[in-house]
Amino acid sequence: MRQALAEAQRAVDEGEVPVGAVVVFESRIVGRGHNQTERLKDATAHAEMIALSAAAEQFESWRLLGAELYVTIEPCAMCAGAAVLSRVQRIIFGVRDPKFGACGSIFTIPTERRLNHRIEITEGVLAEQASAMLVSFFRDKREKGRLSPDDN
Numbered sequence: 001m002r003q004a005l006a007e008a009q010r011a012v013d014e015g016e017v018p019v020g021a022v023v024v025f026e027s028r029i030v031g032r033g034h035n036q037t038e039r040l041k042d043a044t045a046h047a048e049m050i051a052l053s054a055a056a057e058q059f060e061s062w063r064l065l066g067a068e069l070y071v072t073i074e075p076c077a078m079c080a081g082a083a084v085l086s087r088v089q090r091i092i093f094g095v096r097d098p099k100f101g102a103c104g105s106i107f108t109i110p111t112e113r114r115l116n117h118r119i120e121i122t123e124g125v126l127a128e129q130a131s132a133m134l135v136s137f138f139r140d141k142r143e144k145g146r147l148s149p150d151d152n
Contacts, residue, residue, distance in 0.1 A: 067086075075103055084118075
């Protein structure tokens with residue numbers, strides 16, 4: 001999770017919402033990513049999507065069987081769905097996302113019984129650090145008057 005937090009810091013450094021993700025397989029990072037939605041002007045450029053794509057490239061397969069996805073904040077529906085489609089074994093995240101979270105907050109996509117693959121969920125890992133980074137980022141944006149009504 002510390003590596004995911006480092007990726008989140010990269011996002012902050014680039015003016016992006018501080019979300020970082022890493023994919024781990026057999027104790028080795030095989031994919032990493034941080035939010036790049038603003039830079040790429042792409043709503044799908046979430047940290048998890050980038051990390052899953054990087055891992056698939058390493059695996060030379062879209063099936064990431066046995067891999068774990070570490071994320072600083074609870075994945076949204078798109079990212080949780082991508083993890084299911086990628087056959088990730090477990091999602092580990094820091095802090096819940098009450099507005100978009102799809103691993104227990106609003107939806108629970110990874111354990112949805114109607115899907116053909118289910119993922120273990122572990123939450124709360126280094127949650128204080130992940131939360132502090134998010135709170136600081138949005139506080140700074142508000143103070144600088146650069147927060148739109150859709151942000152946060």
